[in-house]
Amino acid sequence: MSRTSNGKSRASGRVTLAAVAAHAGVATMTASRAISQPELVSSLLRERVEKAVEELGYVPNRAARALASSKSNVIVVLVPSLSNAVFTAVLAGIQDALDPYGYQILIGNTRYSDAEEEKLLNVYMQSNPDGILLSGLSHSKGVEKTLATSRVPVVSMMDISTDPDRVSVGFSQIQAGYQMTRYLLDKGYQRIGFMGAQLDERTIKRQEGYRMAMAEAGKLDPTLEMMVPDPSTIALGAELVERMHATMPGLDAIFCCNDDLAHGAIFQCQRRGIVVPQQLAICGFNDLPASALMHPSCTTIATPRYKVGFEAATLLQTLIRGEAPEQQHIDLGFTVMARESA
Template sequence: MKRGRSERTTLLDVATRAGVSPITVSRVLREPEKVSEQLRGRILGLIEDMGYVPDQAARALASRHNSTFGVLVSSLTNPAFVRFMQGVEERVRETNFRVQYANTHLCIHEESRQVKLLLSQNTAGMILAGLEGVDQVRTLLKNAACPVVQVVDIHLQTGGTSIAIDHASAAATATRHLLDCGYRKIAIFGPIGDERGRRRLAGYSKVMQEAGLYDEDLVCHSGPATGAQIGAELLRTALQRHPDLDAVFCQMDDLALGVLFEAQRIGKRVPDDFGICGYNDLDFATMMEPPLTTIKVPLFDMGYRAADMVIRGVVGTMPSDTMVDLGFRLMKRGTTRTL
């Protein structure tokens, strides 16, 4: 008999057709290594033929989690987050876990709301790739019944596992490189309103103050958005205020791309007259002309290993206080002078 639209194939249907118990079918889906290869293949074939889809809500009730990772991000359009999420997806792809993204738009209240929603759904684990109001959610995260991994900054204290880099140190390295190259009037462009941006600004400011060259007017805030057009606009504005500006540290590579386009448009020779350093080392950085000097952040590896930490946390093989500093690299290329 043909099933109606409201009917769905159940696990019992598959078990009856296969001549096995429902527990065996469930084991094929959840612990396939415990079922013989021949039987597993036969049951998987029936599952495919019969169009059986596991009821995740029922599985969540029967389990202590719903097999879903919650990934909290502050922007779904940031190209750096895209690379990070590719790493998460690659690690999860061959498992029974799924990924649910929550965009907070850099709003502290939205962060708290999304954290509460994820925890109320018995999420298997949580990856914090964006977090502005850590004090507002610290208690929630501390009492979470699932592994929590933050990848915002290695020094951000959430009370859980961390796998990240030191953004202040990375920005200091970039700024020091520009100084070593002979540039003196160095601006910083980027979204300094978020946690990463604030830490990068701190690293830049420290080095410039130590050199006796810090000028608050050289701090150019782009707002939460980035992009080549914004980079070009920031450079035009900065040069109006400081015609002797000779270098820019951009907190995003896409900003650096716009800075390069604008510098070339107005006739500045890069890197002889003007230096540019980016951040993240996105794919297009080596394709620019000249290629972009930038800070390489291991975004894909960070996503992959964060997801791996959650998986290991679910099965109880990851200590709750693990801290992993992935480090960074200064990629010296054609937009800064040769030392």
């Protein structure tokens, strides 16, 4: 009806709340409430507003709402990889936990780089997020500073911290590395190698657990460790098992820091006629879907990645509401999956 259009308007052309209100014959304020807090509006006016919304095809402007309310309803999630099935499962858990609450999730892929993480965080801070989910416990000084000055609630995922100033959801990467190695030792393997790639925080901690167990058994031998900075892939696992087999005499088992490497190692052994586990035992970490089904099936550690995402997002909401969490650090544990390959 009352379409004000003087040539020099800056209006976007979209239907505004004011237009809806005019159409419904109420004040803008009433239209706003009818949409956001309908229980505060009489059913008569509420229905008129709803009808106007429908007829005009009104779409709320999120930027305007965020600016006026200084609540963005945005949650930032930073993960090291999107191609790694572990983190897509974490994301699924986050989405399922947040879905009913109308948050907009901003996903940042740090590509395992602290510098990239810092860059992404700084960009995402422009969106004034209500909360932040981070992967891992160790971050750049810049990230620590940004988080400290912004006072936005943060939950760390994948590992568990003991820091009273932090909130974390995950499991002990060191303990998991330790238990996998103990499993191999208990099975009687003598010369157990460690295959690590990417060299991110989690790889290093699993290696630390491996070393603890090996030292405890009096079998620690640094020449049995193969650590490379390349991204973890099946192809790399195939290549490294070849190198380890050739250069580490007497090697009878390999603890691969994740399942991709382990699968590649198993495939390569099949191709080369090395019988797994009789000639060489192989185990991995994460329990990806193929691990249970490949032949031989892959011994590994099952990790609660979906649950990590779900619980972390749930905990973050508690913090956003300003409530104190029941637990600041939630240990979701892990399970050794004994299968055919080791």
